[in-house]
Amino acid sequence: MTPLEPVANTTKLELAETITAAAAAFPTFAAATPASRATMLDAVADAIEDAVDELVPLAIEESHLTHTRLTGEVKRTTFQLRTFSAALREGQYLEAIIETAAAAGPLGPTPDLRRMLLPVGPVAIYAASNFPFAFSVAGGDTASALAAGCPVVLKAHPGHPQLSRRTAEIVTKALDSAGAPAGTFGIVHGYDVGVDLLSDERITGGSFTGSIPGGRALFDIANARPTPIPFYAEMGSINPVFVTSAAVHSRGHAIATDYIASFTLGVGQFCTKPGVLFLPSGHGLRERLVSAAAEVAPTPMLTAGIADRFGHLVDELGRQPGVDTLVAGSAVEGGWSPSLLITDADALRADPAALLEERFGPTSLIVEYQHESELAALAGLFGGNLTATVHGEESDLGSLGPLIDAVTGKAGRVLWNGWPTGVTVSPAMQHGGPYPATAAALHTSVGTTAIRRWLRPVCYQSMPQRLLPPALRDANELGLPRRVDGVLTSEAMA
């Protein structure tokens, strides 16, 4: 295959033009009805679907992920776009509240007040490496921002520049054909450009998926601006899994097999990879764990740089006091087979910071514990996580309350007898957790409530009908669900 051409870094002038276009697009794009923005999102989903045979090969070449995985990821990406278009058509996301004037409220007369959420303005989105579709150019962050009515300036991930360039062309063309104003979507390439983008005063919000150092650096820039802006950084997560003795007894073999499958899925390059597994000492699963890991072939990682760093991180962990290597991964060019390490609860307590670092790639650490009563305290050693999982049996339910409480304090999603990889796209999902999992534990980057990150409330007081946004007029010409004097209704006001 002919090597792909590199994509040139965006110049400062091009960046300025892109931001100017986004700022110019904002008023028109923001004023579009939710239903018309839904049509635009559907157009993007259709166009990506139509281009799947062109895009997936590009993605395979740049990311080294499999055809099956990437084809599935395109489905997820178009599903995300269509989920947001459905949310726009439903309209509840606007949180419209109308309170008519009252002559005798509890504190005296009150005026007519009408509140709804409005888009914040043009936003900067930093694409991730590990989901070249679902968390990249047309991924969930872009879909949620466009749904909200915010033009997007997308900073491409250098791991898949040609795919990014081509996806951006498709997104731009689809938005254009569906009637979005020019500048609604723009893409930029290059490290310095990414920093300059976030510093531009016309940018009103941002999001990021990637490493802790990268996310924190951008978070700090966003907050140090003369005008700080919200920055939703999804960064690092270890996703601990706690297994009880009863669970080992009843289905230890399956747990071992599924654990290996989960932490090696996508070559371990998932934010939700189970990085630590707690097993009762004497679990008797070593042989099964080793043989299951040995069955996973060495596989190229997203980039050579990521594979290099991964090797160093695993070496470093293997040298920690009390940590043994159960399975040593072997390298191929730009990739690895799984590494599995093992330690005990005492070693973890002795240096939790060293042992509980995120290691992006196909490795995980088993921690053997003595008593289930230790687990809640061990959970307390963790920082914030996207997920935490408990495997147990009916007989454990009476004693696991403290562990569930402890992990709920540390994670955005708490699983029972499952595996954290595989994130359902739905309104009940929470993908975000206490720092450093995200710098925005109050928000999610997956599921329809992700739209809230790009919306701010505005209240109109005693405003004439003609000057109100259509969503708040008596006639309810858009047919939106609204809370009118305390009652949820989609009807016009009498």
Add this chain to the structure above:
Amino acid sequence: MTPLEPVANTTKLELAETITAAAAAFPTFAAATPASRATMLDAVADAIEDAVDELVPLAIEESHLTHTRLTGEVKRTTFQLRTFSAALREGQYLEAIIETAAAAGPLGPTPDLRRMLLPVGPVAIYAASNFPFAFSVAGGDTASALAAGCPVVLKAHPGHPQLSRRTAEIVTKALDSAGAPAGTFGIVHGYDVGVDLLSDERITGGSFTGSIPGGRALFDIANARPTPIPFYAEMGSINPVFVTSAAVHSRGHAIATDYIASFTLGVGQFCTKPGVLFLPSGHGLRERLVSAAAEVAPTPMLTAGIADRFGHLVDELGRQPGVDTLVAGSAVEGGWSPSLLITDADALRADPAALLEERFGPTSLIVEYQHESELAALAGLFGGNLTATVHGEESDLGSLGPLIDAVTGKAGRVLWNGWPTGVTVSPAMQHGGPYPATAAALHTSVGTTAIRRWLRPVCYQSMPQRLLPPALRDANELGLPRRVDGVLTSEAMA
């Protein structure tokens, strides 16, 4: 009257003990049912009401505000507490979403997912000077945080230390008698202690009402922590008011009178004080403005320091090119009578930063403009504001769209033919706006949605009934409104 005793600064040891107590209280307080926390808030409201005859005289002595104003403010404060207790009993604030497992979702099988909002942890609240009740010890920030289930460490404002101390005693005793765990509420005094408080890693969020430099300094501390936390700073707002020629023609005299009343209300010490009034040149209202301002007597401000700074700020504005003094305020000990300054649109365009600084106290700046078509562009000179107001007539409605759009981009609340002072406490209210009005334009500090600042979403996946929080169990034993497979219901699941 005997001078009040000063309140000693909290020591580092006392601060540590207060935070330790708040952290210890958190699990129990967070796990209390919404209805039981509602009882606790009601107990606080009752206790403050019972103590009104003791608290108001203390407040008068420390704040120099009037008996009428402070008695009204106590009513507002207890109303706020009871509004949150009603929201707790209603339960919608938990945003409970339940999705049962599906064998064939659009992307394959999906697990049982149950999401709700949970309190973030102990929080730090910095009291304001200008509302010794409603934005202080037992004010809206405290009420919303306690409602959410977050223990509060309250940093007292030095402007009313004895009132703060005494109110805190009443709050603590009421919470205790209603069954809240010890440590649910604590108070600290002193500047350095306020900084140390926010740096403590056990504190998980914070809020502030006050000046831009103070709010920004705390915001920066919150974000620079190893573990950054959300910090809701409400800081400075100019609250521009735009008056059309038609409005002047139809009711100019009343507008002038009401404007003077609004910017001098509470000695101009409101976050929502109208700091700039745009009038068409040739408005003919100078005489009325001057005479109405002259009727307002010199009045002591909250503190001598505030009065001093106010004098300097007004002097500084009066010396700006193109600014004339229409009414020169006169000083009394620790206070002022109103100052009214006047300029034109050209001078404003020449140096918007100098003219559009917030000046806390009884002063405002009139800006004379030539054509109504200039107003939208003039609105663009402003930074973020809590409010923006337009006074117009039926005949203006066809032409005011661009101005309404421009001010909506700059403010959290947009008023028609009203005055921004006087903030209704209700679900539709938005008290918060783009920076520097607040460092949290996505949130409000007034109204029931203020509770969102202290809550983070958690999703439970495939969790057994017994380990779920009661709010998410099938039986719905708390009778909460929940969205179950897309349908809003308060029923138990079949």
